[in-house]
Amino acid sequence: MKQCQLTIPGVVYAGPGSVEKINEVLQREKAQSVLLFTDKAVRGAGLTKRVEEICSAVKLTVIDDLASEPSYQDVERVIDEVSVANxxxxxxxxxxxxxxxxxxxxxxxxxxxxxxxxxxxxxxxKKYIKSLMIPTTCGTGSEATCNSIVAIPEEQSKQGIVNNCMIPDYVILDAEMIRHLPPKVLAATGVDALAHVVECFTSNKATILSDTYAIEGAKKIFHNIREAYADGDNMDAKTEMLIGAFYGGVAITGSGTTAVHALSYPLGGKYHIAHGVSNAILIAHVMEFNKDACTERLSALCDAVYPEKYAETADSKADYIISEIKDVVAKVHIPTKLDEFGVKKEDLDFLVKAGSQQTRLLVNNCKELSLDDIRYLYEKLF
Ligand SMILES: NC(=O)c1ccc[n+]([C@@H]2O[C@H](COP(=O)([O-])OP(=O)(O)OC[C@H]3O[C@@H](n4cnc5c(N)ncnc54)[C@H](O)[C@@H]3O)[C@@H](O)[C@H]2O)c1
Ligand SMILES: [Zn+2]
Structure with missing residues (x-):
C-alpha cells in the first residue's frame, strides 16, 4: 500500500436542525465577532435567517453581494470591503x-x-480565522476541501487555489438547506458531485483512503440524484445527496479530479456555463475516452454501486456505469451540446489551448491527453 493522506474538517455536524449547532461552535471558539458570507439568492430564500438570529448574540457582519462563480477580483473586492478587525x-x-x-x-x-x-x-x-461551512447546494463538496476555485477573466478560465490550511474547521450538513433548492441547481450541483466521486475513483492519485469516500459517495449519488430531482419533497434522497457531495469533497482531498474538471474550466471561465453543467456535458465523453485505461476501476465502481451486475464482465460493468452516468444527466435534463450554450465551433482552438493548460488536473487523468485528444473530446460536444 502506498502512503496516502486525507485532509478532513475538524468537526462535522449532520442531520435535520443541525444548523442550531452554530451555538456550540460560537461557544467552542469563544467567538465575539463573526463574518458571514452568503449571496442574495440564498439569503432571500431565508437560509441565513436562523444563522443570523443565532449570531445576533455576537457582532455579526454579513456579506451577501457575492457574484456566482466569482472572479479573483470579485473575491478580493468583497474581502477588501471588510473593515472589521478581530x-x-x-x-x-x-x-x-x-x-x-x-x-x-x-x-x-x-x-x-x-x-x-x-x-x-x-x-x-496560512489560516488566520477559523471557518464554518454550511452548504446550500449538493455538489461542490467545498465544505470538505482545501480548494477555492476562482475565475480568471483575463484568461477566460478558472483556477483552483489549493492549500491544506483552507480546510474548514466546522461543517454543518443540514438537508433543510436544500429542501427548496431549485431543481436546475440541484441537477447541476448533483452531477458535479457525481463527477467528483467518479473522477476521484479513476484518478491516478486515487488511494485506499480516497476510494472509501468516493465509493460511499457514489452509492449515495447514483441511487438518489434522479429521485431528489424528480421529487423535491423527497428529503431522504436530498439528505443522501448532501452527504454524498460531502464525501466527494473528502475524496478530492486524498485523490483529485481529472480531465472532466480540467476541460470544464474554460467552459465556465469564457462562456459562464455553470460548473456542474459543464462537467455534465463532459463526463460521459471523458469516461468513454478513458475506459480502456480504467476498465477495472469503472468495473469496481459498478460492483460497489450496482452489485446485482456481479456476474458480468469487467468491460460490460464499465459500460454500465457510463450508461448510468448518461442516464443521470438525461433524467435531470441537462443539455449536453455546446451550441445550446452559444459556443461555436470556431472557439475550438481557444478551448483546446485553455483546456490543455489545466495541468494540475490533467496529470491526474488515468490516460494522458494529447492536444489532439483534447480537441477530439471538445469536438464531441458539438
Ligand atoms: N472548492 C471546491 O472544492 C470546489 C469544488 C467544485 C466546484 N467549486 C466551485 O464552486 C462554484 C459552484 O458552486 P455551486 O455549484 O454550489 O453553485 P453556486 O454556489 O454558484 O450556486 C448556484 C446558484 O444557486 C443559488 N443557490 C444556492 N443554494 C440555493 C438554495 N438552497 N436555494 C436557492 N438558491 C440557491 C445561488 O445563489 C446561485 O445563484 C464554482 O465556482 C466551482 O468552480 C469548488
Ligand atoms: Zn466540481
Missing part, C-alpha cells in the same frame, strides 16, 4: 461560490498577501 469566525452559507470565497477570506484577512498572490503561489497561505 474576526473570530468566518461562516459560509451557500453553494461552492460562497464557500470558496469564505474559505479564501479565512486565509487572506489579516495576511500580507492577497488572492492574486495565492494564484501565483498558494503555498504562502
Amino acid at each position: 474576526i473570530d469566525l468566518v461562516i459560509g452559507v451557500g453553494g461552492g461560490s460562497v464557500m470558496d470565497a469564505a474559505k479564501l477570506a479565512s486565509i487572506v484577512i489579516g495576511a500580507d498577501y492577497g488572492v492574486r498572490d495565492l494564484l501565483k503561489d498558494p503555498t504562502i497561505a
Whole structure:
C-alpha cells in the first residue's frame, strides 16, 4: 500500500436542525465577532435567517453581494470591503461560490498577501480565522476541501487555489438547506458531485483512503440524484445527496479530479456555463475516452454501486456505469451540446489551448491527453 493522506474538517455536524449547532461552535471558539458570507439568492430564500438570529448574540457582519462563480477580483473586492478587525469566525452559507470565497477570506484577512498572490503561489497561505461551512447546494463538496476555485477573466478560465490550511474547521450538513433548492441547481450541483466521486475513483492519485469516500459517495449519488430531482419533497434522497457531495469533497482531498474538471474550466471561465453543467456535458465523453485505461476501476465502481451486475464482465460493468452516468444527466435534463450554450465551433482552438493548460488536473487523468485528444473530446460536444 502506498502512503496516502486525507485532509478532513475538524468537526462535522449532520442531520435535520443541525444548523442550531452554530451555538456550540460560537461557544467552542469563544467567538465575539463573526463574518458571514452568503449571496442574495440564498439569503432571500431565508437560509441565513436562523444563522443570523443565532449570531445576533455576537457582532455579526454579513456579506451577501457575492457574484456566482466569482472572479479573483470579485473575491478580493468583497474581502477588501471588510473593515472589521478581530474576526473570530468566518461562516459560509451557500453553494461552492460562497464557500470558496469564505474559505479564501479565512486565509487572506489579516495576511500580507492577497488572492492574486495565492494564484501565483498558494503555498504562502496560512489560516488566520477559523471557518464554518454550511452548504446550500449538493455538489461542490467545498465544505470538505482545501480548494477555492476562482475565475480568471483575463484568461477566460478558472483556477483552483489549493492549500491544506483552507480546510474548514466546522461543517454543518443540514438537508433543510436544500429542501427548496431549485431543481436546475440541484441537477447541476448533483452531477458535479457525481463527477467528483467518479473522477476521484479513476484518478491516478486515487488511494485506499480516497476510494472509501468516493465509493460511499457514489452509492449515495447514483441511487438518489434522479429521485431528489424528480421529487423535491423527497428529503431522504436530498439528505443522501448532501452527504454524498460531502464525501466527494473528502475524496478530492486524498485523490483529485481529472480531465472532466480540467476541460470544464474554460467552459465556465469564457462562456459562464455553470460548473456542474459543464462537467455534465463532459463526463460521459471523458469516461468513454478513458475506459480502456480504467476498465477495472469503472468495473469496481459498478460492483460497489450496482452489485446485482456481479456476474458480468469487467468491460460490460464499465459500460454500465457510463450508461448510468448518461442516464443521470438525461433524467435531470441537462443539455449536453455546446451550441445550446452559444459556443461555436470556431472557439475550438481557444478551448483546446485553455483546456490543455489545466495541468494540475490533467496529470491526474488515468490516460494522458494529447492536444489532439483534447480537441477530439471538445469536438464531441458539438
Ligand atoms: N472548492 C471546491 O472544492 C470546489 C469544488 C467544485 C466546484 N467549486 C466551485 O464552486 C462554484 C459552484 O458552486 P455551486 O455549484 O454550489 O453553485 P453556486 O454556489 O454558484 O450556486 C448556484 C446558484 O444557486 C443559488 N443557490 C444556492 N443554494 C440555493 C438554495 N438552497 N436555494 C436557492 N438558491 C440557491 C445561488 O445563489 C446561485 O445563484 C464554482 O465556482 C466551482 O468552480 C469548488
Ligand atoms: Zn466540481
